[in-house]
Amino acid sequence: MQSDNVVQLFTTENPSALVDRAEMTECTALLAKLCGGKSSIPVLSHIRIASEPGGVALTATNLDIQAETSIAADVDARFSAALPAAALLKLMKKGTPSTTTILELLADEADSNAERTVASKCAIQLASSRFVLDAMPTDDFPDLIRHAEGDKVHRFTVGSAILWNALDGTIDAVSTDPTRYYLNGVYIHTHNSRLRFVSTDGHRLYIQDTNIQTGKHEIGAILPTEAAKFVANLLDGHAGADPVKVEISKGVAVFIFRDVAVTAKLIDGTFPDYQRVIPAEPDKTATIAGGELSARVTSLVDCTGATTVHLKFEGEQLAISATGPAGQGTTGMRCDYRGEELEIAFDAAYLRSAIEAASPDSRNMRIRMADSLSPALVTGSIGGWTGVLMPTKA
Template sequence: MKLTIARDALLSALERARRVVEKRNTIPILSNVLLKAQGAGLTLTGTDLDMEVRTTAAAEVAAPGAVTVPAQVLYDFMRKLPEGAQVQVEALRSGVLIKSGRSRVTLNTMPDADFPELAAGDFPHTFDLRADTLATMFERVSFAISSEETRYYLNGIYLHVPAEPGAPEQAQGAVANGATSDGPHLRAVATDGHRLASHQVLAPEGTAGMAGIILPRKAVAEIGRLLKPLGEETVTLAVSTTKLRLTAGVTTLTTKLIDGTFPDYRRVIPAGNDRLATMETAALAASVDRVTTVTSDRGNAVKFSFAAGAPLTLSVRETGSGDAADEVDGTYEGEPLEIGFNGRYVLDTLGAMPGKRLRLALGDAGSPALFTPEGDDTSLFVLMPMRV
């Protein structure tokens, strides 16, 4: 293998491929990235056996071939070369020689034949989405993914097409790319048992009959990084019962799915809460942030006191630090209510909520509360209360 490539192009591709590589591995070759030169480009592949990222970069290939090299070492060397530099890569018997100007390094290699491949298999469902639409779906709900390993089936995002579009718990609504609310929806849901987040878009062609899948947390984070710079570009998703493949520009990510059954989340979404409050999202977030200053743990309970014709009062009592109280203007309809919420969970929810104002539907002090952005029925959030 022998090729010449721009340092910036190689570094960009290497950044995408190496992120999936774990820094500590019991299998040595998993610390490597596969370099494969052919045609007019260089393909780089990284994997952790559960997820694989394959990406390409333009290169002048003098001799095709393939080899694996330590991902982190190669990345560090490329990062320290000057911008705009040209890099020569040549496979030798003793390793891979990398030269740029007066700089050179020889890296140890392992046989490319030993590099594992995440067999894709058949994907019965393939569909396209705008990159920013998919990124928004994940941003709205990923904060609610559980980190509790014993409930592994909650360690990801549940992506599915509900059997009954427009079900009572979440009305059909407009989507980010301007489509109408008619038809079935593709919905993303995440929950850790204390909070739940849901966001939906109009289901693209190709999702009909697709079984629900649980996309792992690591894959969600990596897909988010790949989507961020693409904006309105279209990406392609291919789905089977065990894997998902995302094609975004010159990069393809393939990931195994979580093998489990996501719980019936619709059972915890309140439908009959008749105490209703509206207020500015930013004002509520600022108020919660202020009153939790006195807590030793931002997860401590914040008391929300609602009364018709009066501002919402937030209060915290911390034995070791003191007390804090604040008020937020808004409207409230219903009987007076005092209810507690985890302050950190409230801030996470408000941080993911679109729009300037929110609508809060409450039951009693022991019932889950429903948070929705005012005028936007594509997202909803549920929080379980705490004792105060």
């Protein structure tokens, strides 16, 4: 006799699920981004799919980041398996065209009351085509990442465009030095009762202020680089006015948007007092067309192989020079400069990165300087963004 909790929609008695093909494809593509890395744990290359009231829940994790979403489905309550992400995504994208997908577990064994099925195979039905994938039991799947019991959780919302802009504008300056692990992420914290994002690698400091008020709550969390990139990647192309629900506790951050919950372990460390390296208002200011400056620096670097560029400011002229293994080059451009004549050198890659972060639209940017050895302040067309760029001695 068949169990009462089995939905009577399929000709087979095996646990099955009928889902929308387009939704399944989109969700698989999203979760598969977490399954591409090399790991000695086979189940981490799989997506867990399990029945829930009204549909199926899909989960992927790399142990540090996890993504969860759901799809409405006609599903057998016993359905539960982990399927290989890469193979499943390929089928969803390239399999026989169909509007729906049927997943059927091919049972190896079942317990006596038929409430649970252990399967090593899952059939995927796409129109008239049928494919069989290897499956793993969900018991092998890691425990879900959750806030620790008793931890205080700060909850607030951020516009998706604001969050994407803040992460995208700071990720590039994150340190990759493993010995300074506390710099290997974006520092999300309260500054003047508003949310601020900061990153630094010791050579440059990127700050993105927002208008998100945190009230009486003092937030301080270091979101690891990989998690910041994953969230930014999911937001890219989907960022707008829609809010992102955010939860931050001592060890975990959660971002909920696009019907997806992304949970990440935070870096357990103390971010340094970065405000000490922010210079007071420098007395020399150059206003420059960011797109033109970037193009000229790129041309010099490509032609000379130089890693450092020299900028000489005088009146309405900026002279740019570089020397590298392939030779030396000079160029110039107009700028609005206020202050005494000054020559300063920057790492070419860091300078181009700062230009892109300050003015991705190639409009005017400002560089404020005190002298050739002090940090320079960079701002541009992105409201609330500030860069601190250390000069080189070369």
